[in-house]
Structure formats: structure tokens, C-alpha cells
Amino acid sequence: MQNFLAKNGPIISTYFLIAISFWIIFLIIIPQIYMLDLSFRPNLPPLLRGGEEDVYTLTHYKHFLFGSETSKDAYNFVDLNVFFKTLATAVVITVLSLFFCYPIAFYIAKVAEHKTARFLIVSLIVPFWINELLRAFALRILFAGEGVINNALLNAGLMDNAINFIGQDVALFTGLTYAYLLLMMFPLYNALESLDTNQLEAAKDLGSSTLRTHWRIVIPHAKAGIASGSTMVFMLTAGALATPVVLSSPNTFWFTQLIYQWFNMNDNWSRGAAYSVLLLLVSVIFVLLMMKIFRIKVGEIVK
């Protein structure tokens, strides 16, 4: 500590200490702790908070699992359904992103000429500078009941009735895959770029088929990029709110929308907090899992 003060002088040390402790303690740690705390408290009107009724309780988590006391079902099928559907869909979307992005990333990193590669990279980035909401709206315009796709199909006489893309998950699914594609693309591209092209040529020279080369040489090398991309895509997809708000329908609800509902519409902040904690847990567990499986460190995940 003394060294720190000596190294930076009094003014700068103060600035450093204030800035960093404000950030870490006040903005990162305490809010999460408080949210966790709130999730264990009953939903009380402001006057009763801190009073006698404010005890620790598992009622919100119980509600998530078992539903309200008046329901006849054994479990809270609605909420649980949404929860697991969100997770499962996120996993599927992550895997699909990986498959979609891999050929392109490989092409840009290894096959394309330098100028083409640069042009492709820039043109990949541009759509993602457009706000996620607007991109979701673009898809909504395409998929809506009287949207572009339906209009085209009806006018061409190929169908009689409009397809309900939105009600049938298609719109949301497409939207979510669309939204975070770039976050899979770039870690993959970076990882693949660092692969020595000579290795590929050596493999071909030794008689390896394209498939085998990829499986045995390219993919192990890109391991860190795959892990990083998958983690980011999964987390952002599971925690997505913008795209579901625009593209979902009542039967394709996303878990984050559930949180939103508890928070803003039902005004039950503690329950919203509890559901938030669940989402946070899922994210943390996934990150740790990826780190364990791929044997990478936290620092490698984030760009």
C-alpha cells in the first residue's frame, strides 16, 4: 500500500482509489449482493419494508418451481417451461451460430486475399452497428401477418392464408440467430487467423482430407475462439430482451420477458430480483462450464 502511494503520488493515488473502489464496490459488487438479498425478501409495500414482516423467505423461488398456492398443478409449468425453453433455444442457437460462422470465418481468415478479406470484414461489421431493436423490427416487417414475406406469397398466389411466423417461433428464432452472429464470428476469425497456413498445406501434402484437416488441426487450434464465441453468444441470447420484445408472441415468451413482467407490470420487485438471480446463476454456471471444458481463462473469453 505504501508502495502504491509512493509510486503514484498523493493526487493520482486518490483518484485511482476512488475511481476503482467506486466502480468495483459500489457498481459491481454491492448491487448484486443487494439484489440477491432482495430476492429472499417478501414483496412488501414501501411502508412495511424493514419492518416485522421483512424476513428472509424462499417464497419467490418456490413460486418459480411450484407456482402460486392457488394453482392446481404440481409444478409451475408455465414459468419452468419458459425457463428451460429459453436455455435450450439458446444452446441450439449457439451451436447453429457456430456452424454458420465457421465456414465464413475460415474463408476470410485463410482463403480470401487480403483486400477481399478486409472488405468482407468491414461489410460484416456494418449491419451490427445498427441497433438490435431496429434489426429485430426489420425482421418483424418481414415476418408479420401482413409483412413482406406473407404479402409476397399471397400475391404470388402460392398460399391462401398468411403464415403466422411470429406465433410459431420462427421469427424469434431467426431474430436471435441474427442478433449475435458477429460475436461468434470475430473470436473465431481471430483464432483462425493465428493458425499458421503452412500447417494446412503440410496436412494436405501428407494426404489428409479437408474434413480431417479441419477436425484434427484447425478446430483444436481455434478452441479458444470457439469457447469465447460460444460463451458470449449463449449469454447474450439467454439474456436477450430487445429481440424478444419485438419478435415474440405470448406463446413464445423469453425468460427475460418474464423478469420484465414481474418487475414492471406486476410491480413485484423481489420476485423479479429472484428470477434475475436465476438468470445470473445460469450465466455464471455456463461460463464456468465453458472454462472447464475448454480449459481457458476468463481473460480469453472477453475479446
Next chain:
Amino acid sequence: MSADVELQNISINFGDFYAAKNVSVMINKGEFFSFLGPSGCGKTTILRTISGFLEPSQGQVLIGGKNMAGIGPNKRPTSLIFQNLALFPLMSVADNISFSLEVRGHSKANRRARAEELLDLVALEGQGDKKVHELSGGQRQRVAIARALAIEPEVLLLDEPLSALDLKLRQKMRSELRAIQKRVGITFIYITHDQGEALTMSDRVAVMNEGRIEQVDTCQAVYEQPKTPFVASFVGENNPFHGKITACKNNLVEVSCDGNKFVADIGKIDCELSKKLTAGKKIILFVRPESISIKNNKTKTQNSFTAKLDSVEFEGHLQNLFLTTGSGMKVRLSVPNTEEISHLNVGQSMDFTFAAQNAVILPEGNLAVD
């Protein structure tokens, strides 16, 4: 204004590792003093301790008689020239030079004037507005020197500043540095592993090995009267004959080395050392390559030995002959290139001689590793 620097029993350790152990030396004011030693001998650590970047674990640093304990590098009357120069790339040459004045609040006019003065001193007139990356290696050296001298420090510390330069430039800079030092008159403390540098520039030299000072002396003394086997083998080339003392007679010591009987004149070495030289003691007898000659009928010296000629090497002004004695020891002998040696054959066995005065006897100890 220059000051003397005194190191009193300095030890610097990081856990179990001692970078410097019991280093004590008095550097006089106005002197060009060098710390010479192989990499890792502790000379950089000593320099950083003098300049204030490192506090010694034990002992004091006194500059001008004042204890520097607890005084940071920005408050000491020292200036350090780093090995990589550490010039500020985003500033112009003039701004680099006048930086020390800038941080002390001097006016712009003042700074400009002083920068011009120093640019003249280091022969870089008119280059003030250039950016650092536009200069050559030698020019950057001079900017570093000018920058360090701007605030007129009492001691200038130089950390192997010439190591990145090519030979010709290095030689040129050596004389320039010496000239600047004489002109400015402040104490220069110079560290290097190149003994040619140390010997040509310094008034006195401290030879260091593994954190300890082996010898502090003038260049001549360090070369001709080394006090330890390390110094004898590190400074210049030397041939170490291992053996035992057989007899001590006044100033002459008889030794037996691998079957050879040699005599050495120890008249010039100090009393401390001569006390250690008793019969039966294990010693190393050092003879410089230039002190060995091929035996011919004209020479009459007490010492001679037989060896086989392995190879001859031409080194410009010198010719080096590499020999192997009967007992397998490698000996090196150099003669000026004017001497005729074409009649010698490789593989030929010959006799060689050296004078007793040119033999240095030292107690057995560690030699410098090649």
C-alpha cells in the same frame, strides 16, 4: 558542481538472492568511475540504488556526504542515462532536453536557451525541433546525454549506454563522453561489461562479480596488478597456470605448475597478498599473452615451458597463437603483426618463455567464465 559518492556496506537482497553484498566504495568528485563486470554481477542494481530506484536492504548511499536513505530518484542530485535511452517519443528533441527544467517550472525562454546550449555541447546544433525517431542511434545517444546534463546534476550515471552501437560509433562515443566529462567536470559513474570501454574511459574501475567488488583501482593497476583470479582473468586475456608454491625467497616466489618450475617477482604486489603466499599454498600463476615470447637464443629468462602450436589467428594489429602444453593446458600468446611467424608450423612443439616480473601469482580462486 559535482559531488562524491560513497557506498557504505551496501547489500541488496530479494529474498534469498543477493544482488549485491557488502559493497563499499568511495567515488571521488569529478572522477570518471566505472563498474565493470559480467552480466548479473550486480552493477545495474548498484546503479539503480545510487539513483534512488532501489532502496538497499542494508547500508547507506551518501552523495556529497549526505545520506540518501528515503530520498526518491526525483529528489537526488543524480541523473541516469538508461540503457535504452528512454527518450520521450512524443516530444521534440528540445523538449526532451529541457524536460528537467520544465518540471521545475522554468520559463519557456529559459528552457529554450538551455536546450540550445546543450545541443551545442553535444554537437547537435539546430536539431532541436526534430522528433526523436528522426535521429540516428548516435544522435539519440547525445540527446540522452544532453537531457541528463540539463539540470546540472552532481553525479551522472550511465547504464551501458553504448551497447547498442556498432564498433566504430562506440569508439567515437567513448572519446566524446570522456571529453564531455572533462568539460563539464561532474562525477561520471559508468557501468559496462566491456572492459575495453571501462579501461579507455575511466579514471578508476571497480571490478564486480556475483554481487561483490573484487577490486577497485586505476585501470593500469587492475590490468597489471590484479588482486583476485577473477579480475586477472576477466580484464584482458590471461593465461592461468595452476600450481603450488615451493619456496619464497625475498621477492621471488618459486612455484611448480604441472611439472614446470616457474619463478615470479612479487615485488610490486601489496603486503596483504604477500602474506598469503607461503610454501605449499595452492596458487594460480598468470601470464598475459603479450608477455610470452618464443624462445630463441637471445632471450634469457627464468621461465620457460614447452607447448604445441595448435593454430594461428590474425587479428589485425595482433597475431594470436594458440598452444597446448604437455599437460593439456591451453595457452594463448600474442605478438604484434610486425613480428615474423610464418616459419612456424602448426603441430610443431616449441619452447616459450616469459619474464618473472610479468608473472602474477594469486591464491587459488574462481576465474571469470568465458
Next chain:
Amino acid sequence: MKSHHALKLLLGIYIFVFFAYLFGPLIIMSVTAFNSAEFPAVTPWECFSWRWFTDGKVTYDGQRLAGLMADTKLHDGILTSLQIALGVVLLSVPIGMAAAIVLTQLNSKIRTLFYSVAIMPVLFPGVVIGISTVVLWDRIASMTGGGAMTDIGRNGVFLTILAQTCFISTYCFLIFVARLQRFDKTQEEAALDLGASQTQVFVKILMPYLMPAIASSAVIAFLYSFENYNTTVFSILSDQTLTTVIASKVRLGISPAISALALVIIAITLTAAISYEVLKRREERRLTKIRQMQLHQTMPSDRLKQNQKTSFKLPKSMFLILLSCFGVIAGGNYLATNNLYGEKCILAADEAKKSNFADQLKLLQQNIGNEVTTSPQSGTTTGSQEFNNIFGDPNLFKNFGGFDSKTEK
């Protein structure tokens, strides 16, 4: 090799499809911005119109569909977004800088821990950060019971600035860390040795070096803050930012004004991207020129100078530009010849809709055989039950736009 060619062809098709998937929706959306129809559509094309950029339209059931210029809610949202972005930049950049510098001063054990903690916010879902900020400050506000603290603690702008700073600081942090990695520490030592105090070292040596990082992290912080939704929607409470206004249109009604907005943003983004590329290329050329000049200083040969003449190449983008010019001309021609543009077209379309509506109503009258008031804006307080049913039937008003027909469960 045949298989090699086939593979390359497949890859080419795949890339084309991929980019079509990426750009398609955006291009289509941009086109719909110019269609005067009330729901964004390409077919049927009503009229070419700029209305959605300007004042919009009032529909028959009284709903006001504002164009970009007229949408005051949108304007307020943009202003709030700007305020928040400014606040976020002012907080995140110093925080990120401090954290990055301190990181370099830590020993390896604490270092990994500190780094992991600094990265955490990016791994939290945005909604979690928003919620946690709100609940904490709500508690603080209620604890201090009235007064300035309560007002601040429940202020949407304040809360959003804090919530966004939480994770945007991490992005700034990463940028500074990258820049600091190549910093030569001996410069700091040299400055100290020359007599500078620590503060002077920071201000005169470190900050100038970090300037590019300060600039880029400020830009990144601004952009990330401006376009954030997940966190903002929870922390903004009663205020609105640009993103929450856009999101609210899902409920309030989708009109091509959204497409217009998207097109404006796309245009701005493209302009920014192109100018950035151009500036970057110019900077690169300038640097190579300096390097070549330096070479010439040490090597006075004239042979190198001759190589500097580069041949004038036709940029490949010329073809793209020509193609789009052609498209614009052809499209304009088509519009003009088919009278799909201008006041006349819009009036004609409106007439068509009115008569369509009148027809529908006549059909109703025939079917029900009741006396009906023809004003579409009349309430349903009188009349029989069937009356209510009819006006409650969404399919009747399908062609009149205004709100997206909600698909039923």
C-alpha cells in the same frame, strides 16, 4: 480438380446467401420507408413518399402515426440518450483508465483476481445489471426518507448512467490495458530521475501516451451507451431513451416511421464507416510516406524514388457504384411512369381506402339489416350485442393498418 471447384462454388454460394441474410432484412426495411402505406410493406406498393420522414399520417380510427420530424417522443428520447451517454463517458473513461493503470502495478497473484473482477460486468446479463442498480438505489432512496437523495435515487437518468457505467467501464478498461501493454516503463523512470513528481509523470508522460486510448474508449463508451436497451429499460424508470421509445412502438404501433428511422441510422453508420476507412487509409499512406522519407535520408539513391509512382487502378467499388446508380435511375423511371409518386398518388390511395371502407360498411348493413351510423368513429354504447361483435372483429379493419393485427394464442 473437380471437387475443389465444386467446393469453391458451394462456398461462394454460401457466402452470398450469408450476406443476403445479413443485409436482406435491412435493405427491405429501407425500401419500406418510402412506401406511403401504413404498415411497412414492399408489395403492394402504394406510393413513393417521404411522409414517414416528416409528419406522418392520421389514420381513420384516430391514431396518429408520426413521422420522424413530428415524433416528439422520439426527440425527447434522443435527448435523454445523449445526456446519459455523456454521463457514462465522463465516468467510464476515468474508471477504465484508473483500473488499467493499477492493473499494471499489481503483482501476479492479485492481478488475476483484479482482472477477473474487472471483466465480470461484461459476463452479467444486461437485465441483471439494470435491475440490481434500481433495487439498490431504491433502497437507498427510501432509507434517506425524502430530500435530494430520494429524488436522485429514483431518477431514471441517474440510475441509467450508473448501471451502464458498470459494464461500459469494462470495455474502456480493456482498451486501456491493450494500449498500456506496449508502454515503455523506463520513460516514467527517466521522467522521475529528471526531477518530475509523480503527478507530473502522470500528466506529462503517461496521459499523452494514452490519448488515443482515451479517444477510442470515449467513442466506444458513447456508442455502447446510446444503443443499450437491456439494462436501460429497467433503470430508466419513468423516462425514455431512444431505444425504449423504439421498443415501445411494438405496442403502440408499427409504421414505416420505424423503417425511416432505421434508414437514417443505417445512412449515418455507413457514412461513419466509410469516412473512418478513408481516414485510416490516408493515415496509413502518410505513415508509409514518412518511412520512405527516412529511408531516403540515409540512402541518397534515386532508384527508390522512382518506385513511388503507383499506377492508377480503377477501384473495384466502381462497379458497385455504377450498379446502384443504374438501379436508382431505373427505379425512379418506373415510379414516374406509373404515377406512383406525389400528391396525386397519395390522394388516390386515400380515396381508394375510403371507398373500400364504405363498401365494407355497406356489406355490414346488408347483413345485419340494422340502421347504422356511418361515422367510423362512433362509439358502441347503443345498439345490440351484434354491433359490439362486429366492431370488435379485427379482420374488418385489417386493411387500414395502424396496429399490427395481434395473432391470437
